[in-house]
Amino acid sequence: xxxxxxxxxxxxxxxxxxxxxxxxxxxxxxxxxxxxxxxxxxxxxxxxxxxxxxxxxxxxxxxxxxxxxxxxxxxxxxxxxxxxxxxxxxxxxxxxxxxxxxxxxxxxxxxxxxxxxxxxxxxxxxxxxxxxxxxxxxxxxxxxxxxxxxxxxxxxxxxxxxxxxxxxxxxxxxxxxxxxxxxxxxxxxxxxxxxxxxxxxxxxxxxxxxxxxxxxxxxxxxxxxxxxxxxxxxxxxxxxxxxxxxxxxxxxxxxxxxxxxxxxxxxxxxxxxxxxxxxxxxxxxxxxxxxxxxxxxxxxxxxxxxxxxxxxxxxxxxxxxxxxxxxxxxxxxxxxxxxxxxxxxxxxxxxxxxxxxxxxxxxxxxxxxxxxxxxxxxxxxxxxxxxxxxxxxxxxxxxxxxxxxxxxxxxxxxxxxxxxxxxxxxxxxxxxxxxxxxxxxxxxxxxxxxxxxxxxxxxxxxxxxxxxxxxxxxxxxxxxxxxxxxxxxxxxxxxxxxxxxxxxxxxxxxxxxxxxxxxxxxx
Numbered sequence: 264x265x266x267x268x269x270x271x272x273x274x275x276x277x278x279x280x281x282x283x284x285x286x287x288x289x290x291x292x293x294x295x296x297x298x299x300x301x302x303x304x305x306x307x308x309x310x311x312x313x314x315x316x317x318x319x320x321x322x323x324x325x326x327x328x329x330x331x332x333x334x335x336x337x338x339x340x341x342x343x344x345x346x347x348x349x350x351x352x353x354x355x356x357x358x359x360x361x362x363x364x365x366x367x368x369x370x371x372x373x374x375x376x377x378x379x380x381x382x383x384x385x386x387x388x389x390x391x392x393x394x395x396x397x398x399x400x401x402x403x404x405x406x407x408x409x410x411x412x413x414x415x416x417x418x419x420x421x422x423x424x425x426x427x428x429x430x431x432x433x434x435x436x437x438x439x440x441x442x443x444x445x446x447x448x449x450x451x452x453x454x455x456x457x458x459x460x461x462x463x464x465x466x467x468x469x470x471x472x473x474x475x476x477x478x479x480x481x482x483x484x485x486x487x488x489x490x491x492x493x494x495x496x497x498x499x500x501x502x503x504x505x506x507x508x509x510x511x512x513x514x515x516x517x518x519x520x521x522x523x524x525x526x527x528x529x530x531x532x533x534x535x536x537x538x539x540x541x542x543x544x545x546x547x548x549x550x551x552x553x554x555x556x557x558x559x560x561x562x563x564x565x566x567x568x569x570x571x572x573x574x575x576x577x578x579x580x581x582x583x584x585x586x587x588x589x590x591x592x593x594x595x596x597x598x599x600x601x602x603x604x605x606x607x608x609x610x611x612x613x614x615x616x617x618x619x620x621x622x623x624x625x626x627x628x629x630x631x632x633x634x635x636x637x638x639x640x641x642x643x644x645x646x647x648x649x650x651x652x653x654x655x656x657x658x659x660x661x662x663x664x665x666x667x668x669x670x671x672x673x674x675x676x677x678x679x680x681x682x683x684x685x686x687x688x689x690x691x692x693x694x695x696x697x698x699x700x701x702x703x704x705x706x707x708x709x710x711x712x713x714x715x716x717x718x719x720x721x722x723x724x725x726x727x728x729x730x731x732x733x734x735x736x737x738x739x740x741x742x743x744x745x746x747x748x749x750x751x752x753x754x755x756x757x758x759x760x761x762x763x764x765x766x767x768x769x770x771x772x773x774x775x776x777x778x779x780x781x782x783x784x785x786x
Contacts, residue, residue, distance in 0.1 A: 295524025302520020541726030552726030595662030595679030600690030
């Protein structure tokens, strides 16, 4: 049965709860806000400390022999690639009479294809004058190389056409010689042969004229391409605005920092597995959330915030006073990550109960939260955990302790047999909350409710365990049934025997609290 229950629980629990993840990331806004601010400052500092080098820009109009209206930019991309070769860089450096290596010069400029025939060259230098000179040298070197390649291609094409024409002229000379060697004969076969020679001569003559024309067109077409390739935008220095650069880099740094901060917050939340929603905390502790309080701030709060906090404390104090007053055994407050808030709650409850008689607050906290406080000098007394045994039984006690890592679990029983857990949202991991529930169950300390400190204001989940043990402040408290009634306090056993005590009924044992990845469970 345990295996099937565990399988059903695992199947019902999603691998990643997006709502819990969003809430946890929003609660860690200090992290990603700090990362975004750090990125903004770094971006602005980079723009100030590392300004862009002096640069120049020029635009070249490049004409191609194979230009087509539907070209997808292949030719201009080829020109950009040719601009980034050591041949062009070496030619530009020779014109500048510079001893710089072409490989190093390639890192100082780049080409960009604006359209199919426009090439933009961006180049940097030691100053604006050098950058402009470099841009002019690069544009001239590229144009010279482009013109040279076009002329070589045109000359190669014209030479191929002339060679083909010369071969046809040789063949035409042979045909003319064959026609001249023939004598007029009356034989029909000889007449047909002469006719074919004349036809071949006419064909060769036409093709020779065609090759002459094509060779001339190939040679004449080059000047048009040469004249079309030119600098259309003279090299000029690019002016850099420091405020604009700082604003741009700061915006980029802000976005990058925010993205990194959100990623770190999300990963940290998923890895830490710290419940922040009411339903998660209630499910892990096995008890319902009965009240919520904002975190006690060290800085002064606003008037409206102080009023809301005071009203919340008053409602919680009334609820806890009612629970302590009607309890047959001492009640304790056990904190997890909110010792300061637990101390304030304990003193408020003790002050409210002081009107009915003396109240002793047993301080079991590891820190000096209660030791440094000044309780009501009337009927409220604060004693340490070592002096808890000296408190008379007729005096009402209210224990305050901690369930943080390192807690002596066996000492919690002396603070009270019933407890209210004061837990800060997002402080303890799910595994530790399971550990707290298991240890309290082993010590037979009933959890009558959970007070959630610093909850998410947008949390709309239900923190009530409707199928959990009926020990919450919303319902009657029943002690688990013991064999022969030996587990009940003496006063309660006597009250049941004489019929004067409260009509409590037995309840089923407390549901088990299971630690993820462990087969241990507490009932």
